[in-house]
Amino acid sequence: MRIDNLQYANWSEKIFRQMREGGLDAVHVTIAYHENFRETVLNFERWNRWFEQYPELIMAGYEASDVDKAKETGRTAIFFGFQNPSPIEDDIGLVEIVHRLGARFMQLTYNNQSLLATGCYEAEDTGLTRMGKQVVKEMNRVGLVVDMSHSADRSTIEAADFSERPIAITHANPHAWAPALRNKKDDVIRAVVENGGMMGFSLYPHHLKDKSNCTLEGFCTMIAQTAEKFGAEHLGIGSDLCQDQPDSVVEWMRVGRWTKEIDYGEGSAAAPGFPNMPEWFRDNRDFGNLENGLRNVGFNDDEIAGIMGCNWYRFYQNNFCAASAL
Amino acid sequence: MRIDNLQYANWSEKIFRQMREGGLDAVHVTIAYHENFRETVLNFERWNRWFEQYPELIMAGYEASDVDKAKETGRTAIFFGFQNPSPIEDDIGLVEIVHRLGARFMQLTYNNQSLLATGCYEAEDTGLTRMGKQVVKEMNRVGLVVDMSHSADRSTIEAADFSERPIAITHANPHAWAPALRNKKDDVIRAVVENGGMMGFSLYPHHLKDKSNCTLEGFCTMIAQTAEKFGAEHLGIGSDLCQDQPDSVVEWMRVGRWTKEIDYGEGSAAAPGFPNMPEWFRDNRDFGNLENGLRNVGFNDDEIAGIMGCNWYRFYQNNFCAASAL
Numbered sequence: 171m172r173i174d175n176l177q178y179a180n181w182s183e184k185i186f187r188q189m190r191e192g193g194l195d196a197v198h199v200t201i202a203y204h205e206n207f208r209e210t211v212l213n214f215e216r217w218n219r220w221f222e223q224y225p226e227l228i229m230a231g232y233e234a235s236d237v238d239k240a241k242e243t244g245r246t247a248i249f250f251g252f253q254n255p256s257p258i259e260d261d262i263g264l265v266e267i268v269h270r271l272g273a274r275f276m277q278l279t280y281n282n283q284s285l286l287a288t289g290c291y292e293a294e295d296t297g298l299t300r301m302g303k304q305v306v307k308e309m310n311r312v313g314l315v316v317d318m319s320h321s322a323d324r325s326t327i328e329a330a331d332f333s334e335r336p337i338a339i340t341h342a343n344p345h346a347w348a349p350a351l352r353n354k355k356d357d358v359i360r361a362v363v364e365n366g367g368m369m370g371f372s373l374y375p376h377h378l379k380d381k382s383n384c385t386l387e388g389f390c391t392m393i394a395q396t397a398e399k400f401g402a403e404h405l406g407i408g409s410d411l412c413q414d415q416p417d418s419v420v421e422w423m424r425v426g427r428w429t430k431e432i433d434y435g436e437g438s439a440a441a442p443g444f445p446n447m448p449e450w451f452r453d454n455r456d457f458g459n460l461e462n463g464l465r466n467v468g469f470n471d472d473e474i475a476g477i478m479g480c481n482w483y484r485f486y487q488n489n490f491c492a493a494s495a496l
Numbered sequence: 497m498r499i500d501n502l503q504y505a506n507w508s509e510k511i512f513r514q515m516r517e518g519g520l521d522a523v524h525v526t527i528a529y530h531e532n533f534r535e536t537v538l539n540f541e542r543w544n545r546w547f548e549q550y551p552e553l554i555m556a557g558y559e560a561s562d563v564d565k566a567k568e569t570g571r572t573a574i575f576f577g578f579q580n581p582s583p584i585e586d587d588i589g590l591v592e593i594v595h596r597l598g599a600r601f602m603q604l605t606y607n608n609q610s611l612l613a614t615g616c617y618e619a620e621d622t623g624l625t626r627m628g629k630q631v632v633k634e635m636n637r638v639g640l641v642v643d644m645s646h647s648a649d650r651s652t653i654e655a656a657d658f659s660e661r662p663i664a665i666t667h668a669n670p671h672a673w674a675p676a677l678r679n680k681k682d683d684v685i686r687a688v689v690e691n692g693g694m695m696g697f698s699l700y701p702h703h704l705k706d707k708s709n710c711t712l713e714g715f716c717t718m719i720a721q722t723a724e725k726f727g728a729e730h731l732g733i734g735s736d737l738c739q740d741q742p743d744s745v746v747e748w749m750r751v752g753r754w755t756k757e758i759d760y761g762e763g764s765a766a767a768p769g770f771p772n773m774p775e776w777f778r779d780n781r782d783f784g785n786l787e788n789g790l791r792n793v794g795f796n797d798d799e800i801a802g803i804m805g806c807n808w809y810r811f812y813q814n815n816f817c818a819a820s821a822l
Contacts, residue, residue, distance in 0.1 A: 208534060215589030263541030271596055 171479035176408035192454035204426030234486035251275030295322035336366035341408030370408025376436035417443035497805035502734035518780035530752030577601030621648035662692035667734030696734025702762035743769035
């Protein structure tokens, strides 16, 4: 079983076919960065059209059993997530609405302060807000997973501790390995995994040691070290693959509508666009390389199966349903 | 099994308890008259709060099997519907979105011309519009039932003929019995039932012979005559119960935001508010009276079971799922 727990590609039949070539049984796809509720609904609608157009390649995923169904029918189950809470606006009632529509992960922040918590680029981190606590409780109730990939340290630790259900860092790497602002310090990872949470490793070059030149061995050695510290059962992949996106999209991700000035995020004025992917992970067809890399650094079959998909699958089983169904 | 296929009450714990007293296994409730998409979502949200507050009385209904589940657990399954296509605005993609959120009936018009068809109060009836045909096809695909209760004759007949799945008149009576503008002529009823559709009889006094003074015997005799003409298996109840609503609500239903002038609809300047219900059908507790009334005019047990709920149940079984699941 193979699951990639974060992608934001410029979707096309080509990419859906590559998901099949790469043996992906499920992919968690981002459908909102700065979109408000109505704009996010338009993104759900776009996916409905793709499900209608490519029924032999992809299907909507709502629960873990949909991964099995996809596997049995040779398709990829698509699960939705938001990298910002903008789709719920200031309305806690929208948490259940977006869950019903298929959202399964929601970041409490995207780099900046949100109504709910503090993002990793803010100077001060004040933790969960009043609304943030209410929304985490509501997300716990309906089965929408708290994702803190772009959040600041204190906010992430508070969310992990306050949440009554496990939370996730869907796409990031350890800060000690690659000191990107977005990568996670050990005490942050520990707070997440000690509460039953998951960490998905990112292949986005800005999160990698030596960026686009990062080696497969270096990446897999980092995973082995993280497994030693925190346990392999809490680890998975969240590739952050942004395949075929024009650079205007990374600008939207960084700037949204919140500033009139340019913000380069993890890039720079000299390199404002999407970075090149490492040559051993160009797109969905290269998940086999990852699996080989994990084997070469000494993981056993069970551990490899877990990291490549079964750990996320188990997490889906426990965290996508209503709390009342547990 | 008892199903009321249209109510629009001022919902409260009292009314939910009366549904239980009346033995209602399912009720189709209106959640939009003139609301746009975002406003309709707020109405879904209100119902989500009621489901959370009164889990022992009501539950969300999505498919026919939820009526069985409600019956087994001593609750009433609530199915949603719109009396106007305003919730989908000008966006055909919203058809699948509102279906996913739980909408199972949508009127193509509410008295006036809509983007889709002509309402029963317009001077000219031009039938299904270009968008109307596209939307009916999409409703057929996802399992959202076309409801023509407030539509004009030609539009209704065209919808019944054009739709590839049966349609419904959820709440109206025969025009020959009570010549309200909203009641249906025989050729309209025939077009609906000949295509496998359903007609739900309304208890709203403006649709009754002698209005609030209509007798139970008169009402049930009318049902018997309709059954003779069109077959009892196509008939059910759609009471149009508007319990505990303030008169401001009937003004909203009639006027919405489409006019600055007052429109009395089926009322008048002398009697602008909600009319009094007949004494034998005050609220949900009186469904037993209806059942007795049907028996007294000569219906047999199977016919009574059908009209009181089983006919709608069978209709739900065939028409709430995606066409691809048939």
